[in-house]
Amino acid sequence: MSDDPLRAVRCDRQLNCANCVDIGLECQRTRPRRPTRPPATTYIPLLNLIRHNLTTESTSPTHSVNQGEEDRGPKRRRLDVVSHLQNASKSPHSSCTVVTPDESTHHAEQAKAVFQGELEGNESMNLERQSILRSALDFVSAMTQGKVSNLEEGVQSEIRGDSEIVTEFAAPPPEIFYMLFKEPTTAAGALNIQWPDHISQECLERMIAVLINGESQGQIFYQYCVCIYVKAIFHLAQMPRVYKNSTINQQFLKSKRLYESYALHALKKLSFLSNPTLPFIQSLISAAFLMQYTGNMSQAWIMNSYAARQIVALKYHEVRSPVPRSDPNEDIQSSLYWCYYLDRTLSALLLRPLSLPEPLISPVDLVVPDKSQPHLPLIRILMELAQVQGDLLSCGKADSTRQILANHSKLQERMDVIKSSLQATRESVNDFLSCDWISGEFCYYAILVDILRSRLKYSFSPLTHKECVACARKSLKALRYLQKNPGKSPGFADPYPTFLTWTIFLYPLSPFFVLFCNIIGELDFDDYTLIQDITQSLTPFAASPYISKLLKLLESLQNFCIPLIEAKQRLGPKTKVAPWYPSMTGALPETSTTIEPNFSVDGGSSYANPVAPALPQQIQSRGDQAYPPTDELMWHLWNSQLSMECFESDFIGLDPSNGNGTF
Template identity: 90%
Template structure:
């Protein structure tokens, strides 16, 4: 008897069961023996359709925990039940299903991670710490807010395979077989889009130069191989085509044409995600591999999937380090063979710093010896390049802020904060100067930059206040929070001026409130409770009402639930203030260095005129002096700790992320 037969017989006899040939006992059949045992047949393994390696799973487990199978099976029903309950409990969401956009389900992040919940919790805890001078009603409201966001921090983590699943839209295109980009896509990308007003290139600059694009197209046109380079190039081309089409709706106003653009965009998303499935993550580091990973990170970010965007970009960062591309010491001119290397480096740097600050995760890419801003090759034909430089500078600040509190003493920590504020003043000047020179057609892109700028500045000021309180710093923090949200409100009131589609929510949300911290919301909420500021209440209410039509998106639904709940806590106080009249003076909630109440007549009120949602102005906020103790001690009294406990709470965006992401729009159940 052969060795295989002996092993099969030993296995059957050791289990003391009889074989039954009709049940296809795998061991006996393989050994060529007559089956005599009865046991369930061995399940058939599904064919391997992806190269998702153990490396992917092990790295992802460093930041997430895998869920149980039972939880995964029941998660879809639970999510649908939760969505129905949300729509029943939030008043202005009750009619959301009547919206033309409510039939769509967003492809959002895979795990219910909790970075927005953690962010709000930090803000609120800082406000609440020891502020016993507040009346009982306000303390109760703040504690209720803290309890509410604390429950949202208990999110569910998932493994990477879960992150590559999704609930698909009913109107998603059906993909039966993956195909390479058709020639029409190549013609579209090789021809620069121009606005109706003139020859203005609207293509958003990315990590793939025009010369590199031509090389990729040449390979895809001639090559018959279905190897890794094929799939890597397909990811890059399809993602580039998506961002090309994003600019079309603000050029062409015909609804029929735009509907066709939307269909093509969805089709390109489907093919890009199918190509990404076939990318071998165990492949050797190469520049095309890095480029496809960065393209995948942009695609995840565009769909609102910030966790997966961070993961994809972290893979790219590791490959950049493996090839020592991060050691570039000097910039190269345009059309240089190394241009694509350095553009991949600074885009990876931007995503790494921005997403790590958003998700409160470690950085993946080491600091290059040269500033990433200096790696941008000048090109006057690309009007967005000045804004790209500003976004890179902001990303540098965000990365430095992550390590700002690691100094040896409070004096050095405050000095680090002062340096960051000085850099932000320079960035602000550049933002204003470049906006004045840009075409009015692109003005909304710079206003979105305002939202990002002030959201980051709020985080810097809030971080500083944790180490040394100053009433003036606090006032500036509140003023910057207003500026950030007023910029967002302007974008909401002028959708036709923004690039992108409403699919299933306005595209500009993916690079504003999805990509940057929501600290301005939480800071203004604390100010509403403390100062009973009706204008701040109205501002947040306007933003919330503008988001309501898109409540079918799981992310937007959770965000609305949070904002509505916080607003509802403020209603009794706002109504009481209105009954007392506008001249009623409310004692400020924030502490002063001397222990006396600050003079409210000197309160700085930022001037952001927005008339009927059609105008936007952004005057420079006067620089406020910082009150820093020589010995680095906290300057607020112990009785004021309660509010600061709430102020420093941190709610992260991960608490709004759903369980699945659409990597296969063609499948009915969302599985790969």
């Protein structure tokens, strides 16, 4: 190259380069070429090293924030984007909407809370009953900590993996559209048995029109598919109580399973990087209903919490007045109150924080009356119950016990008003839909049991205790009626009756634990028979993981009571048993005119509890001296609470890396 300094600076080492031509000199390539750029395929493997270096720099104590900002050139920003996308592809939120359930065990905690509440205060029971209470507590604690190993053995998933039903995803066929269209009718007495949901008929028609024209693509396509398939599932759920032909119902069942599979396929495709929109909210609420319908309440809570966040982002929770039906904002309104219902109900069930702030208007007022929708009065009641559950979560946060009790009194007054509405609307509803109101009665009394049980923690009253036991009976009697009349409720027995998903799956099991304590405390044979009937009705569905684990709990608690029941039967029906209820003062009840059954748990009964521990040596050596604090044990059992998630199946735990297509 020439010694001309101008040329040396300007030459860019290309043949006849523009810089040399401009200054009129011949271009001479005397410097070596730069090495060629590595192939594109070698670029991505460097990202891990680069990402590691960037992470190390950002977390180093000596790293300057200003320096980090100065170094962020265009290439650095591009690397950050690629790194973020790579990480996003590994996140469970990138290609699916559900994550693996956590290991919390709220039902076990609930059972322990119920039982603990029965066991604090006095020492009125004999050693045999103390042993049974301790055995029950140990068993519940083992379930809470996941130490009962045989709960998981030999149990198959109740929902088939979607790969076992379909090989690839398909958009909703026209037949679904025809099925979901509202049938035109002019009959004055026409009965609409479908539950109104968060998607109006007008909105459904718009979704269908978009899919028919092929105008949707990407995220909006999958959002519409989730909404339509879930709506079709709930539509088919009403068919078995209308059509009694077994062949027809088998075909309905096949279609329902197929729609579930397609809905789960579409659910995997939802991206949480998408901007909040009303269709996205609707698809998330539909997904929450799907999870609830399939018995996985923790996943339903997750789906609904995402919907709640988007509602807040779009300020839909700031609605100030209800709109009439067919209004363009009707779908915003219905999405808000259904999200509210799921948020309060599932948060109370799982003992988790609320996701949706309190709306500016009561969700009950957002449910606009419509005579063509016979379920709307019941839906308004469910919204009121959800409000009570949300308030009960914060009831104990008051500054004083007096204020806490005042809060409980207000909740009980509200429950009295709800009870009147429930009874009045049940009397006016068509007999065909009466089982839906009986399901509502189960929910009502289960919530009332929790309110009364919570009140007893702060101030014991024999009257409140008696009312709590009575409400537990009413709740379980409503459940037993539903079990005895499955054909009157919507849904399929696949793998268990669908009504279980909005009764014992969706609401606390406190009534079971309260009656169990009452059986031990007062040897009530009717309560024992009630729980026994419910347990036997669940036995045919033990193939379900949830039912199998639930049966394990109920049967074990029931077996703990067998020695007491057998002893009372041997003594005769006229024998008086020392009445028991927990005392906050610790005073022993008078027992001079009553009889305590005397028997041996280990050898004097036909039932030997395999998990009951031997009585502690210090208790055995006491002889006729003062008993240990039995009432403390009963309160422990009374206040026990089991986690729903220890019963749930694992099929919903979506993992993008799972290639078998199952949940």
